[in-house]
Amino acid sequence: MQDSRTPAVSMRNITKTFGTIVANKGVNLDIYRGEILSLLGENGSGKTTLMNMLSGIYFPDEGEISIDGEPVVISSPKDAFDHGIGMIHQHFKLVNVFTAAQNIILGIDQDTENGKKIPGFSKLDVKNASKIIREICELYGFDVDPDQKVYDMSVSQKQTVEIVKVLYKGADILILDEPTAVLTPQETEKLFAVLRNMKAAGKTVVIITHKLHEVEAISDKVAILRKGEYIGTLITKETNAQEMTNMMVGHEVKLNIDRPEPHDVKPRIKVQGLTVRSEDGLLKLDDVSFTANTGEVLGIAGISGCGQKELLEAIAGLQPIEKGEIIYVEDDGRETNLAELSDMEIDAKGVSLAFVPEDRLGMGLVANMDLVDNMMLRSFRRKGSIAGFTDRKTPRALAEKVVDELEVMTPSLETPVRRLSGGNVQKVLVGREIAMDPTVLMSAYAVRGLDINASYTIYDLINQQKERGVAVIFVGEDLDVLLELSDRILVLCGGKVSGIVDGRTADKNEVGLLMTKLGGEAVG
Amino acid sequence: MLSFIVTFIPRAIVQSVPLLLGCIGETLNEKSGSLNLGIPGIMYVGAISGVIGSFLYENSGGTFNPALGVLIPILTCMFGSLIMGLIFCLLTVTLRANQNVTGLAMTTFGVGFGNFFGGSIIKLTGSEVPSITLSITSKAFKTPLPFAGKAGVIGELLLSYSFMTYVAIIIAIVTSYVLNKTRTGLELRAVGENPATADAAGININRYKYFAICIGCMIAGLGGLFYVLDYANGVWSNDAFGDRGWLAIALVIFSIWRPNWAIWESILFGGLYILYLYIPTGTNFAMKEIYKMLPYIVTIIVLIAISLRNKHENQPPEALGLPYFREDR
Numbered sequence: 104m105q106d107s108r109t110p111a112v113s114m115r116n117i118t119k120t121f122g123t124i125v126a127n128k129g130v131n132l133d134i135y136r137g138e139i140l141s142l143l144g145e146n147g148s149g150k151t152t153l154m155n156m157l158s159g160i161y162f163p164d165e166g167e168i169s170i171d172g173e174p175v176v177i178s179s180p181k182d183a184f185d186h187g188i189g190m191i192h193q194h195f196k197l198v199n200v201f202t203a204a205q206n207i208i209l210g211i212d213q214d215t216e217n218g219k220k221i222p223g224f225s226k227l228d229v230k231n232a233s234k235i236i237r238e239i240c241e242l243y244g245f246d247v248d249p250d251q252k253v254y255d256m257s258v259s260q261k262q263t264v265e266i267v268k269v270l271y272k273g274a275d276i277l278i279l280d281e282p283t284a285v286l287t288p289q290e291t292e293k294l295f296a297v298l299r300n301m302k303a304a305g306k307t308v309v310i311i312t313h314k315l316h317e318v319e320a321i322s323d324k325v326a327i328l329r330k331g332e333y334i335g336t337l338i339t340k341e342t343n344a345q346e347m348t349n350m351m352v353g354h355e356v357k358l359n360i361d362r363p364e365p366h367d368v369k370p371r372i373k374v375q376g377l378t379v380r381s382e383d384g385l386l387k388l389d390d391v392s393f394t395a396n397t398g399e400v401l402g403i404a405g406i407s408g409c410g411q412k413e414l415l416e417a418i419a420g421l422q423p424i425e426k427g428e429i430i431y432v433e434d435d436g437r438e439t440n441l442a443e444l445s446d447m448e449i450d451a452k453g454v455s456l457a458f459v460p461e462d463r464l465g466m467g468l469v470a471n472m473d474l475v476d477n478m479m480l481r482s483f484r485r486k487g488s489i490a491g492f493t494d495r496k497t498p499r500a501l502a503e504k505v506v507d508e509l510e511v512m513t514p515s516l517e518t519p520v521r522r523l524s525g526g527n528v529q530k531v532l533v534g535r536e537i538a539m540d541p542t543v544l545m546s547a548y549a550v551r552g553l554d555i556n557a558s559y560t561i562y563d564l565i566n567q568q569k570e571r572g573v574a575v576i577f578v579g580e581d582l583d584v585l586l587e588l589s590d591r592i593l594v595l596c597g598g599k600v601s602g603i604v605d606g607r608t609a610d611k612n613e614v615g616l617l618m619t620k621l622g623g624e625a626v627g
Numbered sequence: 628m629l630s631f632i633v634t635f636i637p638r639a640i641v642q643s644v645p646l647l648l649g650c651i652g653e654t655l656n657e658k659s660g661s662l663n664l665g666i667p668g669i670m671y672v673g674a675i676s677g678v679i680g681s682f683l684y685e686n687s688g689g690t691f692n693p694a695l696g697v698l699i700p701i702l703t704c705m706f707g708s709l710i711m712g713l714i715f716c717l718l719t720v721t722l723r724a725n726q727n728v729t730g731l732a733m734t735t736f737g738v739g740f741g742n743f744f745g746g747s748i749i750k751l752t753g754s755e756v757p758s759i760t761l762s763i764t765s766k767a768f769k770t771p772l773p774f775a776g777k778a779g780v781i782g783e784l785l786l787s788y789s790f791m792t793y794v795a796i797i798i799a800i801v802t803s804y805v806l807n808k809t810r811t812g813l814e815l816r817a818v819g820e821n822p823a824t825a826d827a828a829g830i831n832i833n834r835y836k837y838f839a840i841c842i843g844c845m846i847a848g849l850g851g852l853f854y855v856l857d858y859a860n861g862v863w864s865n866d867a868f869g870d871r872g873w874l875a876i877a878l879v880i881f882s883i884w885r886p887n888w889a890i891w892e893s894i895l896f897g898g899l900y901i902l903y904l905y906i907p908t909g910t911n912f913a914m915k916e917i918y919k920m921l922p923y924i925v926t927i928i929v930l931i932a933i934s935l936r937n938k939h940e941n942q943p944p945e946a947l948g949l950p951y952f953r954e955d956r
Contacts, residue, residue, distance in 0.1 A: 160827065160953065181829030196824035198817050200939050208810075209817050210828025224809050254939045 109172045111136045111276060111307050112157065112188070117166035119152055124514055126152040130166070130333040132326055134276070139298060139308045141318040141339070143351055144328035145554035146526040147512055150311045151193070153328065154278045158190035159183040181210075189269030190278040195261045197253045204249035207268045208232045232271075239270050243300045259290040266297070277301065278309045283317060284552065295321050313351075313554045315344045329353050352556050360562050360587040362606070363570055365399045370432050371543060371574035372418065377427035377442075379413045387413040389598045391427070395543070400565065400575040402589025402606060404582065404614055410598040411578045412461060415545045418576075419458045420446035431543075457541035459533055461548050461578075463525075467532045470521035474502040474513065477520055478535055505534030509560060526557030533564055544568050547578040562588060582611050594618055633783050635898070635905055640788065641858055643897030644795050645670070645850035649875025650882060650889045651795075651802050652847025657879060658806060659839035660819035661719060662948040664730030666847050667872020668737020669711045673848020674855045675741035676707025678863050681764040681856065682748055693767040700764060700856060701849070708848025711737060712841040720836045723950040734872070742865040749863075758864035765861030791853050796890055798846060803887035815839055819944035822951035832951055850875065874900065877926040883933060883941045896922045 110133035117130040127149045134140055144150045155161045157168065159180040167174055170186045177183050183190070197206050208229070233249035240247050245263050253261060262282060269277055279298075283291045298308055298321060312318060318325050319339060327334040327350045334350050349355060372395040379388040388410045395401045403411055416422035418429055420441060429441040431454055441449055449456060460466040468477045478498035502516050509530040513523055520528055529549065536544065544565070550558040565588065569575050579585045585592055589606035594617040602617040649670050656663040663669075680703030684696060715733060718724040748759050769789045774782070806812040817825040818835045826832055854871065855863050878896055882889035903918035933941045 158827070159829075179829060180827050184829055190827075192827065196821070196827040198820045198824055199945065200820060200942075201813075201817070205813060206824075209813060209825070210830050224805060224811055226808050227810050227813060252939070 113169045115167045128331045138323045141322035141325040142311045147524040148328045149331040187275045189274030191265040193280040199254040203264045276307045280311045368396045371397045373430040375428045378425045395574045398572045399590045402585040402592040403578045405595035409595045420449045455541045457536035457544045459546035473517045478502045525552040543574045545576045639898035643893035645854040647893035648850030649847045650878040651886045652843040653879045655839045655843030658819045659836045660946040665733030668734035670851035670872045671737040671741040673704045673708040674851030677704035677852035696767045704852040705845045708844045712844030761861035768856045799886040
C-alpha cells in the first residue's frame with residue numbers, strides 16, 4: 104500500500120531476539136499522523152515487543168526507526184518522550200502510594216509551562232501540575248482527581264491516569280497495549296470516545312489488540328503481525344473479519360466450532376439442592392440441582408459472580424458446602440457423595456476430576472516453577488515413586504508431550520511458566536489436566552485472554568474429551584461460543600439455576616433473558 | 628525527678644545519634660529499593676576509618692589543629708563507608724546479587740575489617756589495655772556550643788551537645804525534605820516502589836540507586852564515627868560498638884521510613900537502650916538483659932501494628948529487596 108505522505112513513524116527491518124526466541128524478525132511498519140492504527144496479532148506474535156522498541160523499553164538488535172523521515176535512535180524511554188512517543192502499557196506503570204498528579208509528573212525535568220529546566224532539589228510544584236492536568240482532562244473528556252492515590256483507583260481510573268500522563272508529557276503518538284483487556288464494555292466505549300477525540304485533535308494512536316471487533320470499531324488501518332513477522336497493512340473499512348483472521352493465523356480458520364453428537368450418555372454427576380455460602384455469609388449458591396452426563400458438554404452461562412466459581416470449587420471439594428449432595432456415579436453404577444469429602448479424599452477414592460480454574464497462575468499453576476515441576480504437582484503423590492523421593496521422569500515426558508502436541512511456545516522445559524504468554528500457560532494447564540484421563544473435566548473461562556488460534560485448540564481439546572466419554576462442565580462468558588459448543592446450557596443467576604436449555608435449539612436472546620431473569624429476586 | 632531527667636535525657640540523646648545516623652542511611656538505601664543489611668558492618672568500617680585517620684593525624688608529630696583534627700577523621704570515615712557502599716552497589720545493582728546475602732556478608736566483613744585494623748593500631752601503640760584512646764581528637768569533637776553553659780536547665784537539655792548531634796538532626800530534616808518535597812525525592816521513591824514504572828518514566832534507575840546507597844552508607848558511617856570519637860571519648864576497643872547497627876535498621880521500621888520521625892524515636896530507642904543503667908536491678912543480671920531487649924520488643928510491636936493497620940503509606944517500599952533488570956520478562 105503506497106502513501107505519498109511522510110510517515111510519523113517508520114520502522115524498517117526491525118529484529119529483536121530474547122535468548123533463542125525471535126520476537127520480531129525484519130518488521131516494517133509505517134504509522135501516519137492523525138490516524139488510529141490497530142496492531143493485530145495472536146498472543147506471542149511480537150506486537151508488544153515491537154511497540155516496546157518504539158517506547159524505548161527494549162532496543163532493537165537490527166533495523167532502523169525514523170520519525171517524520173529523520174532516522175533516530177531510541178535507547179531509553181526518555182528518548183521516546185523527546186520524540187513525542189508515549190506508551191500505555193498493559194500492566195500499568197504507576198506507583199501505588201503516589202497520587203495521580205505525582206505519577207503524572209514523574210520523570211519530567213522540564214517545567215512544562217515555560218520549558219525551562221528546574222533543579223532536582225527545588226520544591227515540587229504539584230499545584231501547577233494539577234492545574235495542567237485538569238485542563239487536559241477538560242480538553243479530552245477525562246475524569247481524573249489529581250490528588251487521589253493510585254491504590255484507591257479502579258482499573259479504568261488507573262488507565263485514564265496513564266493516558267493523561269502520556270498527554271501531559273506532550274506525546275502526540277500514543278501507543279496503547281491491549282487497553283480493553285481489563286475494561287467493561289461501557290468503559291471500553293468511553294475509552295474509544297476519548298481516542299476519537301484525540302484523533303480529531305491530530306494525535307496519532309496505535310492500539311495493540313487481538314480482538315477483531317475492536318479493530319473494526321476504532322481503527323482506520325490495521326497492521327497484522329504473525330509469529331514476529333510483519334504480514335501487511337489493510338484499510339479497516341475495506342477488509343473483514345475472515346480476511347484479518349486468515350492473515351493473523353496464517354491459514355484458513357473456520358470461525359465456527361465443531362459440536363460432535365454426544366453418544367453413550369449416562370449421568371456422571373448429580374447435584375442436588377447444593378447451597379454454598381461465602382466466608383462473610385453471603386449466599387453464593389442457592390438450592391442448585393442438575394446432572395452432568397458423560398460424553399456431553401454442559402455449558403454454564405451467567406453474569407460473572409453468579410456462583411460459577413463456587414459451583415466448580417464445590418464439586419472439586421475446595422469449597423465448604425452448607426447443604427446438598429454431589430453424587431458421583433461410577434461406570435458400574437456405584438454412587439459416592441462428594442459433598443462430604445475434601446479434595447484429597449476425592450482423589451484418594453480414585454475419582455478423576457480435572458479442574459482448569461479461572462485463576463491460572465494462582466490456583467492452576469505455580470508461576471515461578473518450570474513446566475516439569477508444574478506437571479509434577481499433579482503426580483507427585485501417585486504411586487511409582489520411592490517413598491520420600493519424587494519421580495521426575497514421568498512428568499518430564501508428560502511436559503514434552505504437552506509441548507509437542509499442543510504446540511506450546513516455550514524456550515525450554517525449564518522455563519518458569521510465568522514467562523510464557525497467556526495462551527501457552529493455558530495450554531500447559533489444560534494439557535496437564537487432560538493427561539490424567541479424567542472422567543469429569545471442569546473449566547472456567549478456558550479461553551479468556553486467548554487469541555483465536557489458541558481458543559480453537561482449547562475447543563478441540565474439549566471436544567476430544569467429550570468423545571472419550573468425559574463429562575465436561577464448561578463455564579464461559581461468550582454466549583456465542585457457549586451456544587456453539589455446549590450440548591446443554593445451565594444458566595445461573597444470582598446463585599440460582601434460572602434454566603437449563605438445549606444448546607442446539609436455544610437462541611442468544613433466550614439465554615440472555617434467563618441470565619437476568621432472577622436478578623431482582625436474588626437480591627431481595 | 629528533675630535531676631533524673633536532666634541526667635537521663637542528655638544520655639539518651641547522646642546514645643541516639645549513632646542510631647539516628649544509621650537509620651537515615653538505611654532509610655535512603657531502602658527508599659531506593661535496597662535492603663542493605665550491611666549497615667552494621669558499614670558503620671563499623673566508618674568508625675575504624677575515622678579512627679585510622681585520627682590516629683595518623685594525632686601521631687603525625689605536628690601541632691594539633693582542632694579544625695583539621697575534626698575534618699580528617701570525618702573525611703576518612705566517609706571514604707571508608709563510601710567504598711563499602713560502592714561494593715554493595717556493584718554487587719547488588721550492577722551484578723544483581725541477592726541483597727540479603729550481600730548485606731550480611733558485608734556486615735561480617737566490616738566487623739572483621741574493623742577488628743583487624745583496631746587490633747593492629749592497639750599493637751602499634753603497645754598499649755597494655757586492649758584499646759586505643761584518641762583523647763585530643765575526641766576533645767575537639769566534643770567542643771560544646773559556646774553559650775550552652777549559660778542557659779540553665781534548658782541549656783543542659785537542648786544545647787549541651789557536641790556539633791555532630793545537631794548535624795545529625797539537620798541531616799534527618801534535610802533527608803525528609805528531599806524525599807518528600809523535591810523532584811529528586813519523588814523519583815527516588817518511585818525507584819524503590821516500582822522500578823519498572825520509574826524506568827518507563829525515563830528515570831535512570833541505576834544512577835539513583837548508586838547515589839542513594841552511597842550517600843546513605845556515608846551517613847551511616849558517620850554514626851560509627853560519632854560512637855567512637857564522641858560518645859566513647861575516643862576510646863576504640865574491638866566489638867565495643869555492639870549491636871547498634873542492627874538497632875539502626877530496626878529504627879527504620881519503627882520510624883516507618885521517615886527520617887524526621889526517627890529523630891524522636893532514636894532518642895526513645897537510645898533511652899530504652901541504656902534504661903537498665905538507671906533502674907536499680909542490683910546484681911540481677913537477668914533483669915538487665917530483659918531491659919536491653921526493650922528496643923527490639925518495641926520494634927516487633929510496631930511491625931505488628933503497621934501490618935494490622937495495613938495503611939499503604941506505612942508499608943515498606945514495594946520493590947524493597949528486588950533486583951531490577953529492564954529486559955527481564
